[in-house]
Amino acid sequence: LLGIAFHPGFPTNHKYYINYNPTATRTLVVGRHTDASLILDDPAIAPDTLFSIAQPYTNHNGGTMAFGPTDGYLYIGMGDGGSGGDPQNHAQTTNDLLGKFLRVDVDRPANGKKYGIPVDNPFVGNAAYAQEIFSLGERNPWKWSIDPVTAILWLGHVGQNVWESAVLVPKGSNLGWRVEEGGHCYNPATGCNMTGFQQPFIYYAHTDPAPLTGNCIIGGHVYRGNPASAFYGIYFAGDNGTGRVWAFRTDGVTTQEYVQEGIVGGLTSFGIDLAGNLFAVARGGIIYQLGGPDLQPVPVWQPERKSGKTLAPVFDRGLSGLDLRDLRGKRVSGRKIGNGLYVTKDAGNLPALVPVLQ
Numbered sequence: 302l303l304g305i306a307f308h309p310g311f312p313t314n315h316k317y318y319i320n321y322n323p324t325a326t327r328t329l330v331v332g333r334h335t336d337a338s339l340i341l342d343d344p345a346i347a348p349d350t351l352f353s354i355a356q357p358y359t360n361h362n363g364g365t366m367a368f369g370p371t372d373g374y375l376y377i378g379m380g381d382g383g384s385g386g387d388p389q390n391h392a393q394t395t396n397d398l399l400g401k402f403l404r405v406d407v408d409r410p411a412n413g414k415k416y417g418i419p420v421d422n423p424f425v426g427n428a429a430y431a432q433e434i435f436s437l438g439e440r441n442p443w444k445w446s447i448d449p450v451t452a453i454l455w456l457g458h459v460g461q462n463v464w465e466s467a468v469l470v471p472k473g474s475n476l477g478w479r480v481e482e483g484g485h486c487y488n489p490a491t492g493c494n495m496t497g498f499q500q501p502f503i504y505y506a507h508t509d510p511a512p513l514t515g516n517c518i519i520g521g522h523v524y525r526g527n528p529a530s531a532f533y534g535i536y537f538a539g540d541n542g543t544g545r546v547w548a549f550r551t552d553g554v555t556t557q558e559y560v561q562e563g564i565v566g567g568l569t570s571f572g573i574d575l576a577g578n579l580f581a582v583a584r585g586g587i588i589y590q591l592g593g594p595d596l597q598p599v600p601v602w603q604p605e606r607k608s609g610k611t612l613a614p615v616f617d618r619g620l621s622g623l624d625l626r627d628l629r630g631k632r633v634s635g636r637k638i639g640n641g642l643y644v645t646k647d648a649g650n651l652p653a654l655v656p657v658l659q
Contacts, residue, residue: 302319302320302321303320303321303322303328303362303363303364303365304319304320304364304365304366304377304378305317305318305319305320305366306318306366306367306368306375307368308368308407309368309373311339312339314334315334315335315336315337315339315343316332316333316334316407317332317333317334317335318330318331318332318333318351318366318375318407319331319333320364320365320366320377322356322362325356325359326355326356326357326358326359327353327354327355327356328352328353328354328356328362328379329350329352329353329354330350330351330352330354330366330377331348331349331350331351332348332349332350332351332407332415333346333348333349334346349415350415351375351405351407351414351415351416352377352398352403354379354398354399356382356383356399357382357383357384357389357391358382358383358384359383360380360383360384360441361380361381361382361383361384361440361441362379362380362383362441363377363378363379363380363439363441363442363443364378364380364443365378365442365443365444365445365446366378367445367446367447369404369447369452370447370448370449370450370452371452372419372452373406373408374404374405374406374407374419375404375405375406375407375416376402376403376404376435376447376454377402377403377404377405378402378439378442378443378445378456379398379399379400379401379402379403379439379442380399380400380439380440380441380442380443381399381400381439381440381441381478381479382399382400385461385462386461386479386487386488387400387440387478387479390479392437392438392439392440392478392479393437393438393475393478393479393480395424395429395430395431395434395437396429396430396431397431398431398433398434400437400438400439400440400478401431401433401434401435401436401437401439402434402435402436402437402439402442402454402470403433403434403435404419404422404433404434404435405417405418405419405433406418406419418432418433421472422434422435422472423435423436423472423473424473435470435472435473436454436470436471436472436473436474436475436476436499437474437475437476438474438475438476438477438478438480438498438499439456439458439476439478440458440459440460440461440476440478440479440482441459442456442458442459443457443459443519443520444457444519444520444521444570444571445457445470445520446520446521446522446523446571448522448523448525449525449577450523450525450534451523453469453523454469454470454471455467455468455469455470455520455521455522455523455536456468456469456470456476456520457518457519457520457521457538458476458478458483458501458518458520459517459518460482460483460518461482461487462482462507463482463483463485463506463507463508464482464483464484464485464504464505464506464507465483465504465505465506465507465515465516465517465518465540466483466484466501466503466504466505466518467501467502467503467504467518467520467536467538467549468499468500468501468502469499469502469551470499471499474499475497475498475499476498476499477495477498477499477500480493480494480495480498481493481495481498483501483504483505484500484501484504485504502549502551503549503551511543511545512545512547512562513545513547514540514543514545515539515540515541515542515543515545516540516541516542516543517540517541517542518538518539518540518541519538519539519540519541519568519569519570519571520538520571521536521537521538521539521546521571521579521581522536522537522571522572522573522579523535523536523537524536524537524548524577524579524591524596525573525577526576526577526578526579527577530594530596531594532548532561532596535548535549535550536548536549536550536551537549537571537579537591537596538571539565539568539571539581540568541567541568541569543564544564544565544566544567544568544583545562545563545564545565546561546562546563546564546565546568546581546591546598547561547562548561548562548596561595561596561597563591563596563597563598564598565581565583565589565598566583566584566587567583567584567585567587568581568582568583569582569583569584570582578590578591578592579591579596580601581598585603585604586603586604587600587602587603588600588601588602588603589601
C-alpha cells in the first residue's frame with residue numbers, strides 16, 4: 302500500500318481511493334466504497350480501477366495521493382519507474398505517466414474512463430503530452446502535501462546519490478529529473494541545460510554538515526494548527542537518515558530563514574489532524590506530535606512489544622478478546638485480553654483512535 306485518499310464527500314458518498322502495488326511491477330489506483338458504517342467496504346459496489354500502470358523496476362513508486370482543497374481533483378504522485386538514474390528517461394517523456402504528478406476529476410468520468418481530465422490541466426489539447434499530467438520531471442515523489450490555505454503543492458524530492466531537495470510544484474512545472482538532481486547537473490554530470498526547470502527552494506548534499514544534513518528527504522506539511530503560533534504557515538520536512546526535522550520559511554521562490562530542527566529517529570512520514578496539528582511517524586510505529594511553543598517532536602504513542610510481537614492498544618476494556626487478522630481477513634491469532642500477550646489495556650493518550658480500534 303503506497304497511499305490512500307478520502308474523497309472530500311466521504312461522510313456521505315463513502316468513496317476513498319488507494320494506490321498500491323498488487324505485484325512488484327504494477328501500480329493500481331483504485332476507487333472503493335464503504336457501507337454505511339464507513340469502516341467496511343460495501344460488497345454491492347465493485348471497485349473502480351482508475352489506473353493500472355506497469356512498473357519497469359521494483360522501486361520508485363511514489364504513492365502519496367491527495368484531493369485538492371479548492372479544486373476537489375485527485376492528485377497522484379508517480380515515481381520514475383525505478384532502477385537508478387531513470388535509465389528509460391520516463392520523467393522527461395511527456396506521453397508517459399511515470400515520473401509525474403497526475404491530476405484527475407473523479408466526479409466527472411469521461412471517454413470510457415473512471416475519471417475525467419480537468420479542463421485547466423496544463424497540457425490539455427497538446428497531443429505530445431498525457432492529458433493527466435499536472436507536473437513532470439519527478440524522481441520519486443514519496444511524501445508531499447497540499448497546503449489547505451494556499452492550495453500550493455509542496456514536495457520533498459528524494460534525490461539519487463548526492464542531493465536532496467524540497468520544491469514547490471506549480472501547475473505545468475518540470476522539476477528537471479533526470480537532467481538535474483536537487484538543482485545540480487545529473488545527466489549529463491556537467492554542463493546540463495536547466496532552463497525552464499522548477500528549482501528547489503532548499504537542497505542539501507549527503508555530505509553536508511549539520512544541521513542541514515541527511516540522505517533521504519521526507520516531505521511534510523505546512524503547519525496550520527494554532528494561528529497565533531510563530532510557526533503558522535511554515536513548512537516542515539525532515540530526513541529519514543538523520544531523523545532531523547526542519548521548518549522552512551519561504552516566499553515561494555527562495556528560502557528566507559532557517560527556523561527550527563528536532564530529531565525523530567527513523568523518520569518515515571508526516572501527518573496532520575483535523576485541527577491542523579502536526580505529527581511525525583518513525584519506523585517501529587512511534588508517533589510524535591510536534592507540539593509546544595517550539596514545535597519540538599514529543600512522542601505521543603508507540604506500540605507495545607512483547608515476545609517479539611508488535612501490539613496495539615485496546616481502548617474498550619469491556620472487550621473479552623481480540624482477533625488478529627491479515628489484510629485479506631484471514632485469522633492469524635487470537636488471545637484473551639487477560640494474558641497480556643498481544644494486547645495492552647493502556648489507552649495511552651490518543652483517545653481519538655477509540656472509534657477506529659473498537
